[in-house]
Amino acid sequence: MNNTTGSQDAGLAIHTEKLNLWYGTFQALFDVDLKIKQGIITSMIGPSGCGKSTFLRSVNRINERLGYVRITGAIDVMGENIYAPGVELVQVRKQIGMVFQRPNPLPISIRENVLFGHRIHNAATKTSKSEADDIVEGALKTVLLWDKVKDRLDTKATGLSLEEQQKLCIARLLPVKPGVLLMDEPCSALDPKGTEAVEELIWELRGQYTILIVTHNMAQARRASEECIFMLMGKVVEHSDTGKMFVTPENKETSDYIEGRYG
Amino acid sequence: MSEKMAQTAAGAGSDFDRLTLDWYIDKLVQALVFIGGISAIVFIIGIFVFISREGFGFLLGEFNFKEFFFSPNWRPTSETKETFGILALVAGTASVTGLAMLIAIPFSLGAAIFIAEFASGKTREFLKITVELLAAIPSVVWGFIGLAIMNPIIIETFDVPVGLNVLNAGVILGLMAAPIMTSIAEDALNAVPDPYREAAEAMGATRWQVIYKVVLPAAKNGLLGAVLLGVGRGFGETMAVLMATGHSINIPTSVFDSVRALTATIAAELGETAAGSPHYQALFTIGIFLFVITFIINLAADLVVRGVKKG
Structure with a gap:
């Protein structure tokens, strides 16, 4: 039924085992064991401070720029432990x-934004102008932005509307062909129309990329993800099909949260 | 009944009476702050008017544009023919300031990048305080360092007869200007929003790529402002330059030539002239010239720094 991934186990994009995380002396994650499947959209929900953003940020290791973060356990992405000593950030x-x-x-300009990642990861080889043009056009077409901005690629990206900016932020990841896209409440700064447009885009990207999306908006988790993870106080409470979680949650905490009794 | 109502009305009236003690204090403080605020402007205009008036007689009378700006001969006390040419003095000031900037720009930008982007926690606080302390060293102390320490070192190292020269003053002035430039450049780097760095790092940029490709371009106006303020500082500096340049009128051909700066000339000669004499007025004309130059530099610095906030 799914021809891009092999067996269920080989098809894991993110696999964590006994992941604990501390900010200084404050423990934010407790023994997080998660198996996130390749090529689908998984959403993470939970009240503020439950550790969902922290988890997301530790999968990209961007958490480390704070300097006082300590981690135990393992995060395997595409079968490789990203916290292994020899791994290059x-x-x-x-x-x-x-x-x-x-x-x-x-x-910087819209064009340079799209090419930023590509240039960093291909610093040794020179990218010709036509190659660069193809990359920019391809990435912007994927995020449905090309027609809007093709005539002003050299203007500053900060002048775009928030919705367009967020689409550009997705577009600039694509040229380096990542396996996983992490999204930390990607629509919370957007108006309803922008939210709808970006959600549609994320849905379009399903299949080509493994997408893990943190959201505080339960309606969004419900309509825009295939699997859903509910976290509470730094622990994973439930991880199941989105449809199942919102209709017949296994845990009382999950149903309380979903029905809006707290959070 | 009606009496009672009248009373209530009067009572309500006094509740809304705004002429309370707090109201008077508020008005008083507003007035004081207003006076304080405009006094700075009044004083600056006053200074400009004063300098202009003193130098005006010379400008109208003996002032010869060609001689003043293009003659290297500053002989205000000559018995036979007095000449007032500031070319050599301008060359002195420009050479010292130029060398100072060559030294100060790399040092201060490097220090600012280190403090703002690499140092953290206690190191960062310690460095910031140290830089601010350095900025507060009086210029006469710098002059003393030039005179007593740099002078013999230069004579020995380069085997030159005099150690008070462009090199000495340039180094001293560079060290003097570096802390203030560091401080302003660091502010400019700190003003770059952190999400930019986070975005670039999340895409896999190294620390240096983040700085080089994102932070420096975003802060370039502020950094340019820092450099211009450093230039302004170098231009206006008097005491250290007076002590370290050797104070001899000369268009320098090497860094080991002694020179004399515009500011140092005013400081050294003004006390010995008769008020109102052509020499006295010529010195004030130099003052006007310096005032205009520093004003332009500061204005330019201000405009470029403001540019960064708008963009």
Whole structure:
């Protein structure tokens, strides 16, 4: 039924075992064991401070820029432990793209934003102008932005609307062909129309990329993901098919949260 | 009944009476702050008017544009023919400031990048405080260092007869300007929003790629402003330059030539002239010239720094 991945086990994009994480002395994640399948959209829900963003940020290792983060356990991405001593951060982040809560295009032109990642990871080889043009056009077409911005590729990306900025932030990850896209509440800074457009885009990308999306919006998790993870107080409470979780949750906490009794 | 109502109305009236003590204090403080605020402007205009008036007689009378700007001969006390040419003095100031910037720009930008982007926690606080302390060293102390320490070192190292020269003053002035430039450049780097760095790092950029490709371009106006303020500082500096240049009128052909700066000339000669004499007025004309130059530099710095906030 799924011809891109092999057996269920080989088809894991992210696999964590006994993942614990501390900010200084504060423990944010407790023994997180997760198996996230390749090529589908998995959403993470839970009240503020439950550790869903923390988990997401530790899969890209962007958490480490804070400097006071400590981790035990393992995170395997595509079968490789990204916290192994010999692992190069640059390669990890090439494989695992990240979209942030607030659109954060760089203060350079739209074109250069799309090419930024490509240039970093191909610093040794010179990219010809026509190659670069193809990359920019391809990435912007994938995120349905090409027609809107093709005439102003050299203008500053920070001048775009928030929705367009967020699409650009997704587009700039694509040229380096990441396996996994992490999205940290990608629509929370957008208006309803922008949210709809970006959600549609994320749905379009399903299959080509493994997408892990953190959201505080349960309706969004329900309509835009195939599997869903519910977290509470740094622990995974439930991980199942989205449809199943929202109709017949296994845990009382899950049903309480989904029905809006807290959070 | 009606009496009672009238009373209530009067009572309500006094509740809304705004002429309370707090109201008077508020008005008083507003007035004081207003006076404080405009006094700076009044004083600057006053200074400009004063300098202009003193130098005006010379500008109208003996001022010869060609001689003043293009003659290297500054002989204000000559018995036979007085000449007031500031070319050599401008060359002195420019050479010292130029060398100072060559030294200060790499040092201060390097220090600012280190403090803003690499150092963290206690190291960062310690460095910031140290830089601010350095900025507060009086210029006469720098002059003393030039005179007593740099002078013999230069004579010995380069085997030259005089150690008070462009090199000495340039190094001293560079070290003097570096802390303030560091401080402003660091502010400019800190003003670059952190999400930019996070975005670039999340895409796999190394620390240096983040700085080179994202932070420096985003902060370039602020950094240019820092450099311009450093230039302004170098231009206006008097005491250290007076002590370290050797104070001899000369268009320098090497860094080992002694020179004299515009500011140092005013400081050294003004006390010995008769008020109102052509020499006295010529010195004030130099003052106007310096005032205009530093004003332009500061204005330019201000405009480029503002540019960064708009963009």
